[in-house]
Amino acid sequence: MDDPRDNDRPPNGTLPYRLLTGKDDKAFCVKVSTALEEGWVLYGPPRTSYDWWRGETKCAQAVVWPTYLPKQD
Numbered sequence: 001m002d003d004p005r006d007n008d009r010p011p012n013g014t015l016p017y018r019l020l021t022g023k024d025d026k027a028f029c030v031k032v033s034t035a036l037e038e039g040w041v042l043y044g045p046p047r048t049s050y051d052w053w054r055g056e057t058k059c060a061q062a063v064v065w066p067t068y069l070p071k072q073d
Contacts, residue, residue: 008067011038016068024048024057035063 010016020035022028036042040063047060 010040010065016065017043018063019060020063021058021060024059028059032061032063039066040064041066 018035018040020028020031022031043062043064049058049060050056051058
């Protein structure tokens, strides 16, 4: 099987930047782990916020495709 990191473009025509979000639970960890296994790389630290209405912590983690280079100002 080919290593997806050998490709210049993200899989399935997705954009090179993704923001993964969800409750702070196993499903969110699986979502991030799956993205890493597909060849995405972490972009910055994860962020968390407490949802008082639902009584749960929400998480967000940005990932980018390895060949993604943000434009420089």
